[in-house]
Amino acid sequence: MRTIVICVLVFTAVFKVSAQKPNLQVAITFDDLPSTGAAPPDVTRAQIIDSLLATLKAEKLPPIYGFINAHTLEGMPSGPAILRAWTDSGNLLGSHTYSHPDLESISAADFEDNILKNETALKIYAGKTDWHYFRYPFLHEGETLEKRQAIQFYLKEHGYKTAEVSLDFEDYLWNDPYARCVTKNQMAKVDALHDSYLAAADQFIDIYRSLSSRLYGHDIRYVLLLHVTAFNAKMLPDLIALLRERGFAFISLQDALRDPAYSIDPTIGYPGGGAIEETLAAARKLAFPPAVKPNEWLDNTCK
Ligand SMILES: [Zn+2]
Incomplete structure (x- = not known):
């Protein structure tokens, strides 16, 4: 009898946990290939990409889009090998413009030239795969409607x-705080950065789910923005674990973008840019949910 009661309790507990988890979907994407940001002194650009690729493979994620700025290749000798490693492992490349200009600081015509200039490298490194996916630098899609629509048309x-x-x-x-802390061997601060990073990810999952619910009436298929950085190479296994824990399954970018949410155009100029929910919320005059990000602490950590 005792055994049966325990079994029932265990079963109930397991059932409750799985029943509480929502069925969410997310496509992970990486910006700023071949690599960006500071790195600890003994970490090479090749090691960053090898670590990211090893995690993507171990976690059996679908092919992941990485958005390149070919201009970076000019100052990064390991850049070409990084792009080859990315595609050799079955992942995909898209465009993030040639030199990462801010659309709010240049004309639509210059921005278009910058998109075109990135294609030389995409033709070389992406081969026959579909590289015609575009990610706006800084998520700035145009501070005026006229500019937004000019680039959309292009x-x-x-x-x-x-x-x-x-x-x-x-x-x-x-x-950058991570690179500074490792350089100064302040490993307790690295642990604090680890926890703070996951707490922010967790918080923003709630924020975007709540926005999605208000705007579309349900969760959409999400597209997560990450960057090719040394800290992400370290954090990716724990970030994936957090996403799984929150109920996310991993899908391709192509699958995610089939969600009808992505075909709703806010049709506003939106200075400062942002994710699609933020832009649509601005168009509908809905407030962005309160968010706390430790920007000042990050700026000062290991300074
Ligand atoms: Zn970028």
Whole structure:
């Protein structure tokens, strides 16, 4: 009898946990290939990509889009090998412009030239795969409606699909403090960065789920923005574990973008840009949910 009671309790507990988990879907994407941000002194660019690729493989994630700035290749001798390693492991490349300009600081015509200039490298490194996916630098899609629509028209004319973002916690903010802390051997601070990074990811999952619910009435298929940084190479296994824990399964970018949410155009100029929910919320005059990000602490950590 005692055994039976325990079994029932265990069964109930397991059932409760699985019943509480939502069925969410997310496509992970990486910006700023071949690599960006500071790195600890003994960490090479090749090691960062090898670590990321090993995690993607171990976690059996679908092919992941990495968005390149070919300009970076000019100052990074390991850049070409990094892009080859990325595609050799079955992952995909898309465009993030040639030199990562801010659309809010240049004309639509110059921005279009910058998109075109990135294609030389994409033709070399992406081969026959579909590299016509475009990610706006800084998620700035145009501070005026006129500019936004000019670039949208250009992208459409040139066969690009926009790789919109719907889940973002500004992962890159943790990278430079991490590099500083490792350099100064302040490993307790590295642990604090680890916890703070996951707490921010967790918080922004709630924020975007709540926005999605208000805007679309349900969870959409999310697209998560990450960057190719040294800290992400370290954090990716724990970030994936957090996403699984929160109920996410991993899908391809192509699958995610089939969600009808991505075809709703907010049709506003939006200075400062952001994820699609943020832009649509602005268009509908809905407030962005309160968020706390430790920017000042990150700026000062290991300074
Ligand atoms: Zn970028």
